[in-house]
Amino acid sequence: MGPGNDELDDEIRGHLAISIKQRIERGEDPESARLAALREFGNVALTREAVRRVWRPLWIEHAAALRRDLRFALRALVRVKGMAATVIVTLALGIGANAAIFSVVRGVLLRPLVNRDEDRLIYIRQSRPDVENMTFSVPEIDDLRARVKSVSAFGDFSTLDFTLIGLGSEPRSIKSGVVSGTFFEVMGLRPVLGRLLDRRDDGPNAQGAAVLTYRFWTTSLNSDPTVVGRKIRLGPSPATIVGVLEPSVPYPADTEIIANIVTSPHHLGATMSKGRTHRMTELFGRLAPDASVESARAELTAVHAGMMREHPEAYSTKQRTQLTVARLRDQIAAPARTVLLVLLLTAAVVFVIACSNVANLILARSVRREGELAVRAALGAGAGALRRTLLAESLVLCGAGAVLGIALSKPLVAMIGQYAARFSVRALDVSVDATVLWVGAGLAIAAAILLAFVPRLPSSHAPTGLGLSSGSVRITPGANRRLRLFATTQIACSFVLLAGASMLLTTLVTTQTAKTGYANMSRVLAIDVPSEALGVPLKNSSTFFREAARRITELPGVETASFGNVVPWRDAGPLGGNATFTAEGYTPADGEEAPRGRVRTAGPRFFAALGISLLAGREFTDDERDPVAIVSQSLAQRMFQNGDALNRHIAWGDPMNPTPTQRRIVGVVADVDDENMVRQAAMTIYAPSSPMLGYGGRLFVRTSADPYSLVPAVTRVVRTLAPDQSLERAATLDDVRAEVLSPDRVNALVFSGFAGIALLIAVVGVASVLAFSVSARTREFGVRLAVGSAPSQLVWRVVSEGLAIAAVGIASGAAGGWALARITARFVENVHLPGALPVAGAAIILVVAAVAASMMPAVRASRVDVLQALRSE
Amino acid sequence: MATRDDERLELLQGTLDMLILRTLQWGRQHGHGIGQAIRAQSDDLLKVETGSLYPALHRLVKRGWLKWEWDQSEANQRAKYYRLTAAGKAQLLREQNRWSQLVNAIGRILNAAPTSKE
Numbered sequence: 003m004g005p006g007n008d009e010l011d012d013e014i015r016g017h018l019a020i021s022i023k024q025r026i027e028r029g030e031d032p033e034s035a036r037l038a039a040l041r042e043f044g045n046v047a048l049t050r051e052a053v054r055r056v057w058r059p060l061w062i063e064h065a066a067a068l069r070r071d072l073r074f075a076l077r078a079l080v081r082v083k084g085m086a087a088t089v090i091v092t093l094a095l096g097i098g099a100n101a102a103i104f105s106v107v108r109g110v111l112l113r114p115l116v117n118r119d120e121d122r123l124i125y126i127r128q129s130r131p132d133v134e135n136m137t138f139s140v141p142e143i144d145d146l147r148a149r150v151k152s153v154s155a156f157g158d159f160s161t162l163d164f165t166l167i168g169l170g171s172e173p174r175s176i177k178s179g180v181v182s183g184t185f186f187e188v189m190g191l192r193p194v195l196g197r198l199l200d201r202r203d204d205g206p207n208a209q210g211a212a213v214l215t216y217r218f219w220t221t222s223l224n225s226d227p228t229v230v231g232r233k234i235r236l237g238p239s240p241a242t243i244v245g246v247l248e249p250s251v252p253y254p255a256d257t258e259i260i261a262n263i264v265t266s267p268h269h270l271g272a273t274m275s276k277g278r279t280h281r282m283t284e285l286f287g288r289l290a291p292d293a294s295v296e297s298a299r300a301e302l303t304a305v306h307a308g309m310m311r312e313h314p315e316a317y318s319t320k321q322r323t324q325l326t327v328a329r330l331r332d333q334i335a336a337p338a339r340t341v342l343l344v345l346l347l348t349a350a351v352v353f354v355i356a357c358s359n360v361a362n363l364i365l366a367r368s369v370r371r372e373g374e375l376a377v378r379a380a381l382g383a384g385a386g387a388l389r390r391t392l393l394a395e396s397l398v399l400c401g402a403g404a405v406l407g408i409a410l411s412k413p414l415v416a417m418i419g420q421y422a423a424r425f426s427v428r429a430l431d432v433s434v435d436a437t438v439l440w441v442g443a444g445l446a447i448a449a450a451i452l453l454a455f456v457p458r459l460p461s462s463h464a465p466t467g468l469g470l471s472s473g474s475v476r477i478t479p480g481a482n483r484r485l486r487l488f489a490t491t492q493i494a495c496s497f498v499l500l501a502g503a504s505m506l507l508t509t510l511v512t513t514q515t516a517k518t519g520y521a522n523m524s525r526v527l528a529i530d531v532p533s534e535a536l537g538v539p540l541k542n543s544s545t546f547f548r549e550a551a552r553r554i555t556e557l558p559g560v561e562t563a564s565f566g567n568v569v570p571w572r573d574a575g576p577l578g579g580n581a582t583f584t585a586e587g588y589t590p591a592d593g594e595e596a597p598r599g600r601v602r603t604a605g606p607r608f609f610a611a612l613g614i615s616l617l618a619g620r621e622f623t624d625d626e627r628d629p630v631a632i633v634s635q636s637l638a639q640r641m642f643q644n645g646d647a648l649n650r651h652i653a654w655g656d657p658m659n660p661t662p663t664q665r666r667i668v669g670v671v672a673d674v675d676d677e678n679m680v681r682q683a684a685m686t687i688y689a690p691s692s693p694m695l696g697y698g699g700r701l702f703v704r705t706s707a708d709p710y711s712l713v714p715a716v717t718r719v720v721r722t723l724a725p726d727q728s729l730e731r732a733a734t735l736d737d738v739r740a741e742v743l744s745p746d747r748v749n750a751l752v753f754s755g756f757a758g759i760a761l762l763i764a765v766v767g768v769a770s771v772l773a774f775s776v777s778a779r780t781r782e783f784g785v786r787l788a789v790g791s792a793p794s795q796l797v798w799r800v801v802s803e804g805l806a807i808a809a810v811g812i813a814s815g816a817a818g819g820w821a822l823a824r825i826t827a828r829f830v831e832n833v834h835l836p837g838a839l840p841v842a843g844a845a846i847i848l849v850v851a852a853v854a855a856s857m858m859p860a861v862r863a864s865r866v867d868v869l870q871a872l873r874s875e
Numbered sequence: 876m877a878t879r880d881d882e883r884l885e886l887l888q889g890t891l892d893m894l895i896l897r898t899l900q901w902g903r904q905h906g907h908g909i910g911q912a913i914r915a916q917s918d919d920l921l922k923v924e925t926g927s928l929y930p931a932l933h934r935l936v937k938r939g940w941l942k943w944e945w946d947q948s949e950a951n952q953r954a955k956y957y958r959l960t961a962a963g964k965a966q967l968l969r970e971q972n973r974w975s976q977l978v979n980a981i982g983r984i985l986n987a988a989p990t991s992k993e
Contacts, residue, residue, distance in 0.1 A: 017905070020954065048926055049926045053930050056933040057937065
């Protein structure tokens, strides 16, 4: 490297000494010779610095220059605080949203599971067009196990509700899994405490054993280390806790306990082990060493097809039953994939909007400072130096934006994680990690570089004389075109988001304002009364529920109490029975299928309790001797002439009762829809009781007081009848509906939030483009006013410019959005284009926003002082 | 600005570098001596400021065209003597060539017969 300081000083000293000596030899006196030599040498410090700089590495030079530029940029930006703040906040929103969503996407879709060799784990699903997941029956699993070679081991898991007694003081209903001994081995999971279930826990003669899930152990039991060995009761069966499972993704269900087969009497019964159609088990597999997902899929499908040929009675002839095989990781993430990809796309659109808005502001600013740049270019600053100045500014802006955005992303990750958790359990474990930093920094740098190249540099070919001398704003056609292009991009992107958001909002409003047919829903309390365990019915269930309802009616504050088997909306699907029926006097036309209706259980005073109006006939009473039924209005109208259904007969198939009983219709009630949020005319049959009630009923209590204050009293009444009975999920019908609607509401909220941000940014964008365009054309407006233009004409002129931007933006947004939907439809199922109403709504919002945004600059244009304007240049 | 400085020095530097290399063609010399030699040989027309001379010397060393050695000077003081390297000799040849081409070209333009005006 270069010389040290001493060495350099020596060199200079040597130079001076020689110089002095020569002068003395020429006859000067020593003192004046010294002074002359020094004078001749010039500034020692400067020379020394210049020499030192020769030896300094190049990057230090650049870094120093950049530091100077950054300092300069900071000072320059402080002078335009408003613009800087807008840019920083805009970028922060774009960067924050992207970083947060990307972390969630990574955590849910890309991160591997904790299971050993998780990429060899598969999930096998049996489905039919009308049933998304039919699960498997034990005989089916036995067949697959015996015949399939490409899967080395199968693990099975069935979800059950048990009443748990022995942990905590109250008996309570818990979600649990029942597994065979191979399950944990197949899943490749380890215990954190004790052991997991294995082959010794198989079979009807094993001891009852249960494993706690990690979440249950840590949250409900405070990670109690003495829990292993504790005796509990799961419904009727005793069991011992043998271990605690490591933290893992709870799939297929978020259970608290996983027990062996002996704990579930149902699993030991003949229905379970012999019934080919008794499907309730989910199936996992571990690929054999030489098998791939594809080969396993081919073999499983072939074996499954053979099974269906051998047992045609067990499969629907109308609809094709199918077997699908997916990697477990993909299966778990699948429901979240669509929503996350849509979110990612949305965030990307917001980022584009943010960047184009920032580009706009920066472009406008750089046009304003063309004078300054021209002066610097004239003084000899190269293009590189000018770019570096601009880069420094955008670095400061984007850096600040990134820091703020990353700060923002932390709460956002938590929010989006909560949101996505409804689609995939993995989202709950997502936390802010280094990904956020990388994404944030990457986006910021991308934005900074992009932005530094947006402004046009003063070209050495174009005459800059005028701009130089006056330092005023001269808008060039190129800059103006670019400003408009950015503004149009923003409008287009906002339009796509707004249309999407308004589609969701429209759906939400439709469902929320829909009439339900239930009166005064906030006064009706619905409570689940589960059976102890599947397969063990409540004893004398009808009597039990009738007695419970009667006693609850006597409680103070209760108007009516009754029971049924379906809580509207919450129990929609599996519990709501569907059956084909025959109605007296109605013959289906040739080729027409027998009519299907929903079959519901309704206790005495059921319709009064739920607030469903009785249109004809009577309710069920406490004492129904003959087989009777009540039907809904739409059934009465469709099946009987003039809707005259009373005293006619109806009969339907019942899984528990294959020979249908003819029942006399004693009442007709108004239509309600307990499955869909927006009521559709549903043919519903109500029966006074059903053996199915024993597998869990629902109490309905109509109150005159606060419904929730009655829960303890109701619990006491039930416990006097059945001491170990648990009561679950007490909620008013209003709250049930709100809870079922909450995903829609959150969806609408999230997307409206994005759309709102986008709209705000776009409005700022349009306003700033027009404001800039107006201020740059002061002279033009002055001339126009001077030659007799009316101020209103000028206002219209500017507003129409805004409208033109909006119109082009909306048109390209509509085209782009349509194309985007077509492209996504190729990868994602269920892509809906919004209807005409939301699209029109979004367009109107944007047009109004554009007019509002252009009003201010327009008014300013019309108020230009003619003399001032003409003098200004 | 670093870039601007570099560019400006480049012009001056080109010639100065060549002159320094040329001066050292006959043997080693210290900074003061080089400055005096240029001045004397140009009949006092070219005066090299020390503020330019020393950075130039160091730059040439950095590029490998010169090397230095310490020795006792005539003033009985330690002085740094510069000497051409082989690469420096080659560079001098190149620069002389370029320079004579430049002078030749400019000379032709300046001495050309005046073209007829219309």
